[in-house]
Amino acid sequence: MTRREWLAIISAAPLLKAASGPEPPASPVSIARCASYDEDVTAKLATLFDQLGGMEGLVRNKTVTVKLNMTGSPGIRFQGQAPGLTHYVHPKLVGATAYLLGRAGARRIRFVESPWATAGPLEDVMLDSGWNVRSLESAAAGVEFENTNAQGKSKGYARFKVPGTPYMFPAYDLNRAYQDTDIFVSLAKLKNHDTCGVTLSLKNCFGTTPASIYGDNAGVDEPNEKPTAGRQAVLHEGRRQPSKSAPQELHPDSSREPGYRVPHIVADLVAARPIHLAIIDGIESIAGGEGPWIRGIRKVKPGVLMAGLNPVSTDAVATAVMGYSPRAVRGTAPFRTCDNTLVLAEAHGVGATDLKRIEVRGVPIEQALYRYDT
Amino acid sequence: MRALRWGAVLGFLPLLYAAAPQPSDWVPMRWPWSDAASLELLSGTPTNCLLLKTVAPDFVQAAVARGLVTLAVIAPDGDVAGAVRRAMAAKVTGIAIDGDLPEGAAAAVREAAGSAPVIELTTRNRMALGSNAPIIGTYQGVWPGIAVEEDGAKKAAPSGSVWIDTNTGFIRAVRAWGDATLWMANQPPLKTVVTGARYLQVIADAAISGARWVLALDDDFAARLARREPKSMADWKRMADLLRYFEQHPEWRAMQEYGKLAIVQDPAKGGLLSGGILDMIAVKHTPVRPVPRQHLSAESLAGATMAVNVDADALTPEQKEVLSNFTRSGGMLLTGPPGWKDQSPQGDKITLDKAELERLNDIWRDVNSMVGRRNMGVRLFNVSSMLSNLLASADGKTAVVHLVNYSDYPVEDVAVHFPAEYKRATLTTPEGVAKSLEVYPTEEGGGVDIDKVLVCATIKLEQ
Numbered sequence: 001m002t003r004r005e006w007l008a009i010i011s012a013a014p015l016l017k018a019a020s021g022p023e024p025p026a027s028p029v030s031i032a033r034c035a036s037y038d039e040d041v042t043a044k045l046a047t048l049f050d051q052l053g054g055m056e057g058l059v060r061n062k063t064v065t066v067k068l069n070m071t072g073s074p075g076i077r078f079q080g081q082a083p084g085l086t087h088y089v090h091p092k093l094v095g096a097t098a099y100l101l102g103r104a105g106a107r108r109i110r111f112v113e114s115p116w117a118t119a120g121p122l123e124d125v126m127l128d129s130g131w132n133v134r135s136l137e138s139a140a141a142g143v144e145f146e147n148t149n150a151q152g153k154s155k156g157y158a159r160f161k162v163p164g165t166p167y168m169f170p171a172y173d174l175n176r177a178y179q180d181t182d183i184f185v186s187l188a189k190l191k192n193h194d195t196c197g198v199t200l201s202l203k204n205c206f207g208t209t210p211a212s213i214y215g216d217n218a219g220v221d222e223p224n225e226k227p228t229a230g231r232q233a234v235l236h237e238g239r240r241q242p243s244k245s246a247p248q249e250l251h252p253d254s255s256r257e258p259g260y261r262v263p264h265i266v267a268d269l270v271a272a273r274p275i276h277l278a279i280i281d282g283i284e285s286i287a288g289g290e291g292p293w294i295r296g297i298r299k300v301k302p303g304v305l306m307a308g309l310n311p312v313s314t315d316a317v318a319t320a321v322m323g324y325s326p327r328a329v330r331g332t333a334p335f336r337t338c339d340n341t342l343v344l345a346e347a348h349g350v351g352a353t354d355l356k357r358i359e360v361r362g363v364p365i366e367q368a369l370y371r372y373d374t
Numbered sequence: 375m376r377a378l379r380w381g382a383v384l385g386f387l388p389l390l391y392a393a394a395p396q397p398s399d400w401v402p403m404r405w406p407w408s409d410a411a412s413l414e415l416l417s418g419t420p421t422n423c424l425l426l427k428t429v430a431p432d433f434v435q436a437a438v439a440r441g442l443v444t445l446a447v448i449a450p451d452g453d454v455a456g457a458v459r460r461a462m463a464a465k466v467t468g469i470a471i472d473g474d475l476p477e478g479a480a481a482a483v484r485e486a487a488g489s490a491p492v493i494e495l496t497t498r499n500r501m502a503l504g505s506n507a508p509i510i511g512t513y514q515g516v517w518p519g520i521a522v523e524e525d526g527a528k529k530a531a532p533s534g535s536v537w538i539d540t541n542t543g544f545i546r547a548v549r550a551w552g553d554a555t556l557w558m559a560n561q562p563p564l565k566t567v568v569t570g571a572r573y574l575q576v577i578a579d580a581a582i583s584g585a586r587w588v589l590a591l592d593d594d595f596a597a598r599l600a601r602r603e604p605k606s607m608a609d610w611k612r613m614a615d616l617l618r619y620f621e622q623h624p625e626w627r628a629m630q631e632y633g634k635l636a637i638v639q640d641p642a643k644g645g646l647l648s649g650g651i652l653d654m655i656a657v658k659h660t661p662v663r664p665v666p667r668q669h670l671s672a673e674s675l676a677g678a679t680m681a682v683n684v685d686a687d688a689l690t691p692e693q694k695e696v697l698s699n700f701t702r703s704g705g706m707l708l709t710g711p712p713g714w715k716d717q718s719p720q721g722d723k724i725t726l727d728k729a730e731l732e733r734l735n736d737i738w739r740d741v742n743s744m745v746g747r748r749n750m751g752v753r754l755f756n757v758s759s760m761l762s763n764l765l766a767s768a769d770g771k772t773a774v775v776h777l778v779n780y781s782d783y784p785v786e787d788v789a790v791h792f793p794a795e796y797k798r799a800t801l802t803t804p805e806g807v808a809k810s811l812e813v814y815p816t817e818e819g820g821g822v823d824i825d826k827v828l829v830c831a832t833i834k835l836e837q
Contacts, residue, residue, distance in 0.1 A: 075536065075758030080783030120747055127755035130787035132823070134814065 026352035027310030029317040031363040035303045042096040048307040051361040060105030062182035068113040074129040078292040087291045089281045091131040095139045102140020110144040119150035148175035150212040150225045160272035167264035173246040186275045190282030193290045195258045197334035200315040201278035213243045259338030267344035278314035280306040287372040302370035312351025313358045323371035326353045397508040403589035406596040410436035419614035420621040431464040445470040458486035495559040498646040504552045515560030516648045518579035543652030545583040547645025550664040556585040562592040570609030574829040581620040582763045582776035584627045619804035632766035633661030634750040636678040640667045644716035649725040654738040661751035661764040680706045685716035749818040755789040775833040785827045794819030796835035803831045
């Protein structure tokens with residue numbers, strides 16, 4: 001990356017009007033090189049954690065809930081490759097996370113995801129993805145799994161109110177695993193997203209919404225505890241409302257365009273359910289979209305791992321690593337047809353996108369740069 | 375009627391040479407060459423039955439000298455009897471009729487063939503189902519593999535998995551009816567590049583359900599093989615290895631389809647189709663036991679916990695009573711929608727049209743919902759690009775799970791969960807792997823992990 005290119009990325013901030021009020025928090029972000037999953041992923045991640053001040057203070061004797069990114073059916077593959085090599089977080093990184101959190105003293109480590117069109121055990125989806133569930137269970141004491149597409153092992157849902165002025169919904173009803181936790185971790189993949197431009201630790205949390213309430217075949221009045229569809233109709237397109245048991249949309253006359261709706265919903269969600277630790281798997285991934293169902297995607301090997309204690313700051317750095325300005329406006333890459341989720345979350349006060357305020361530890365952005373747009 | 379005719383046609387078989395293999399052991403191939411030197415390609419392969427479009431006496435003599443069976447391929451139109459006589463004059467072992475004979479032509483063919491075997495490779499509709507013919511065959515088949523839309527995208531199945539074109543449902547339905555050896559004699563699609571891997575998938579697609587694909591090479595591959603090009607020779611060897619893999623295990627062919635889910639269907643109707651209910655269930659890897667409507671009995675449902683009656687109106691009162699008793703004894707029964715008639719192939723069309731597929735999808739969704747996470751014999755994970763088949767020995771003490779990978783990439787980290795009665799598991803592959811697998815406990819009983827599947831793998835489970 002040339003100095004001119006670097007300046008172009010970090011000086012994009014004036015493109016957007018700064019939000020009024022106190023400056024949103026910024027937090028250091030660590031970057032490590034990791035060329036493949038055959039390297040010592042655990043050691044690399046441990047270095048990132050050390051650079052962030054260690055995990056003991058954050059997780060010791062705590063329940064830690066880790067939201068994975070396992071978007072789409074595990075049956076749909078890109079060029080026959082294991083999903084962890086393309087659009088899912090890789091199971092080796094998941095295992096490394098469990099091991100290191102356990103070593104740091106976490107009392108319970110609960111992996112959660114709302115996988116595509118099922119409320120069955122998350123372990124089944126993992127097995128269908130080629131993951132070794134037994135290995136994950138043995139990576140640390142107290143490892144659990146929960147499919148958060150429905151109420152699952154709990155009774156009823158937890159309501160997460162959006163602080164301040166919500167964009168889309170006043171509150172969201174989620175599986176109780178997101179409430180019954182001390183620490184919430186977003187373990188994401190470094191990818192483009194067809195609707196949101198990029199999908200990182202913030203967008204990963206779109207998958208916290210249960211299909212039982214926000215799915216295409218969600219119950220009208222009450223949640224459908226056996227959902228079998230995705231979430232296009234309610235959240236992406238607003239063609240119907242969530243189950244009446246949950247808070248309804250604030251502005252039913254607002255845009256139905258997914259490029260508007262999804263970024264705003266994500267910003268709401270991460271304000272309502274704060275992320276304490278963001279980890280981004282950029283070792284191997286795909287560019288051009290979030291999964292094999294998006295035309296024109298291609299395999300990429302950025303060879304990076306990232307982590308940070310503020311998800312907006314972490315995503316800002318990750319977006320820069322992908323070769324974009326984290327404060328780019330709608331109509332410019334990567335937010336060509338959508339609003340900028342990072343800036344929307346920043347406006348909610350979740351975190352800072354301004355790279356000048358974010359300390360990068362480990363590998364500098366310009367050395368980690370891997371352009372997703374060719 | 376057809377069964378009787380078949381019995382007459384094939385009620386022969388003092389074979390020409392005592393040393394020649396029995397029809398049930400014939401490993402067939404459409405042989406594209408007629409020079410004796412080409413027979414060298416068969417060294418070390420299990421192929422022992424050549425289907426010859428061009429019959430040259432010298433070539434036949436050379437083949438016989440190698441202990442091979444030769445069948446003259448005769449088209450069913452024109453002077454069929456004359457063509458048969460000319461072929462017999464060249465001393466072929468028998469005749470393969472490649473298509474449907476006109477009504478009444480069989481007698482003339484029989485007379486012309488004398489005591490030689492006549493194999494009919496017919497449309498699916500004209501197969502002699504349930505006959506005592508040692509070999510029944512069809513030239514109609516889908517070309518197995520992961521289905522691709524016209525725009526190049528992979529076609530998704532309702533499960534969110536890729537859809538796999540396969541003949542396995544058809545083969546299972548036919549084999550549930552009778553013990554005849556089944557030949558799939560469909561040929562590679564025209565104007566299509568067929569990779570070596572694809573040939574392996576086609577061989578395995580037939581073999582995992584107990585049939586044999588009549589090996590048929592596309593022109594390009596045949597030309598390259600004739601020139602002994604190294605790449606084509608390597609592919610040829612892999613094909614031979616895969617054929618040998620299945621031929622070395624005749625016990626697999628003797629095993630029965632096993633599953634706690636029974637599909638009651640008329641093999642002569644919907645069972646003849648590809649892409650029907652059996653194939654839909656196959657994509658979900660739910661072990662299923664096809665029960666021909668004609669064989670429906672309490673015994674045929676023994677051990678089943680769920681049954682699907684595809685065409686309810688087709689059952690006799692006695693057959694309906696069998697299903698009533700099944701439900702009274704705790705079995706779950708799913709019946710096709712009222713008025714829905716199981717379709718059968720029409721002419722060259724062996725798959726369902728869109729409207730029928732939609733209606734069948736409704737049944738499929740109900741089956742899926744009914745089965746849920748239940749273990750109907752075995753549960754498989756990370757197998758979206760694969761098809762599987764669960765077979766069990768007559769005493770139930772041994773079962774095998776065949777896996778075929780239809781993608782062009784190896785599949786890693788497959789998990790297999792099975793009921794607790796199976797204590798030991800062994801993995802074998804065509805590449806020569808033969809090893810015991812560690813059985814670990816699962817909520818269903820036991821489980822094993824398989825590191826990698828190239829094209830095919832078999833897990834043997836023993837009590």
